Amino acid sequence: MTRIETLAVHAGGEPDEGTGAVSPPIHMATTFRHGPAGERQAGFEYQRESNPTQDRLETALSAMEGGQAALCFGSGMAAMAAALESLPTGAHVLIPTDCYTGLRVLGAEFLPPRGITTTAADMSDLDAVRAALRPETRMIWAETPSNPRLCVADIAALADLAHGNDALLACDNTFATPVLQRPLALGADLVMHSTTKYIGGHSDVMGGALVFARRDAFHDAVFHRRHLTGGILAPFSAWLILRGCRSLPARMAWHCRNAMALARFLAGHDAVEAVHYPGLPTHPGHDIAARQMSDFGGMLSVRIKGGRDAALRVAGALELAINATSLGGPETLVEHRASIEGANAISPDNLLRVSVGLEHPDDLLADFGRALGAATA
Numbered sequence: 001m002t003r004i005e006t007l008a009v010h011a012g013g014e015p016d017e018g019t020g021a022v023s024p025p026i027h028m029a030t031t032f033r034h035g036p037a038g039e040r041q042a043g044f045e046y047q048r049e050s051n052p053t054q055d056r057l058e059t060a061l062s063a064m065e066g067g068q069a070a071l072c073f074g075s076g077m078a079a080m081a082a083a084l085e086s087l088p089t090g091a092h093v094l095i096p097t098d099c100y101t102g103l104r105v106l107g108a109e110f111l112p113p114r115g116i117t118t119t120a121a122d123m124s125d126l127d128a129v130r131a132a133l134r135p136e137t138r139m140i141w142a143e144t145p146s147n148p149r150l151c152v153a154d155i156a157a158l159a160d161l162a163h164g165n166d167a168l169l170a171c172d173n174t175f176a177t178p179v180l181q182r183p184l185a186l187g188a189d190l191v192m193h194s195t196t197k198y199i200g201g202h203s204d205v206m207g208g209a210l211v212f213a214r215r216d217a218f219h220d221a222v223f224h225r226r227h228l229t230g231g232i233l234a235p236f237s238a239w240l241i242l243r244g245c246r247s248l249p250a251r252m253a254w255h256c257r258n259a260m261a262l263a264r265f266l267a268g269h270d271a272v273e274a275v276h277y278p279g280l281p282t283h284p285g286h287d288i289a290a291r292q293m294s295d296f297g298g299m300l301s302v303r304i305k306g307g308r309d310a311a312l313r314v315a316g317a318l319e320l321a322i323n324a325t326s327l328g329g330p331e332t333l334v335e336h337r338a339s340i341e342g343a344n345a346i347s348p349d350n351l352l353r354v355s356v357g358l359e360h361p362d363d364l365l366a367d368f369g370r371a372l373g374a375a376t377a
Contacts, residue, residue, distance in 0.1 A: 277296065298355065331359075
């Protein structure tokens with residue numbers, strides 16, 4: 001099985017051997033029977049190390065991303081922290097200038113006491129990345145498309161730069177999902193997902209995952225850290241995310257269709273200053289996205305003429321789209337990103353991030369049209 005639609009349905013979803021159940025079972029046990037000297041009778045010992053339901057999900061994610069191994073965590077931040085904190089003391093990490101706020105805070109507040117430093121670079125500018133590399137750089141961390149400005153980075157080119165510096169390339173693939181983009185096939189060493197988002201897909205489960213190109217010493221170090229620090233994924237959460245995998249390709253097709261329709265509509269509206277969506281030919285990363293993605297995703301951001309107040313009026317005037325954090329669920333969510341980022345926000349004051357849901361596109365366009373008209377009248 002090589003096609004993503006087939007992998008999503010069947011990887012990790014084999015019928016239960018004991019009962020023949022087609023839907024994978026949930027194993028809630030925290031501990032598993034072993035022999036008098038600790039001999040494992042079925043391969044498991046304690047839920048914090050591993051459990052059958054989580055194993056199924058890791059099998060599915062590894063297959064979908066084309067990796068040798070995957071590790072699941074209780075959140076995307078837990079996965080991100082485990083990867084970065086497993087680097088050696090003295091390591092330097094390049095992160096994107098446009099990236100998820102949690103990554104920036106992790107690099108500023110939590111990694112330095114561990115002897116790990118970070119520098120931000122524009123990942124869409126290879127010369128800027130090259131100039132920011134240091135002899136001690138051990139990882140380049142990319143987001144593509146990025147959060148919230150949907151910047152696009154050339155994964156294959158970044159992999160070449162990283163490997164030429166004896167560093168790893170990690171790629172946050174949350175926005176694109178393995179349905180639209182396969183970073184490991186382009187040379188990345190590690191893929192991170194907030195499985196809370198598109199892979200879970202229903203705004204009802206939190207989780208994170210790392211998928212490794214190789215089951216090597218770095219994988220083992222991250223596994224050991226998860227085992228000892230306990231950032232595991234609960235079995236029921238693993239089951240919900242595994243269920244989300246099965247419908248992911250179908251949902252992503254609908255997300256992409258709706259996002260393209262909304263992006264084109266917004267780009268033509270007089271009240272809009274700019275639309276950030278890699279599917280638009282005017283996007284500076286469009287050509288790279290077209291080369292390394294099979295479609296352009298369900299995320300976009302829009303900058304409203306008139307600044308912060310105008311953006312907030314538009315957000316407040318929406319009736320169908322919901323003002324809420326997160327993304328990737330069936331409902332369209334809108335977020336004034338600078339407000340959520342707080343005192344040290346770097347997002348423009350007039351930017352709204354939109355997670356385009358699964359509603360009928362005509363209803364979405366009507367909702368945004370009403371909101372833009374009412375807020376800018």
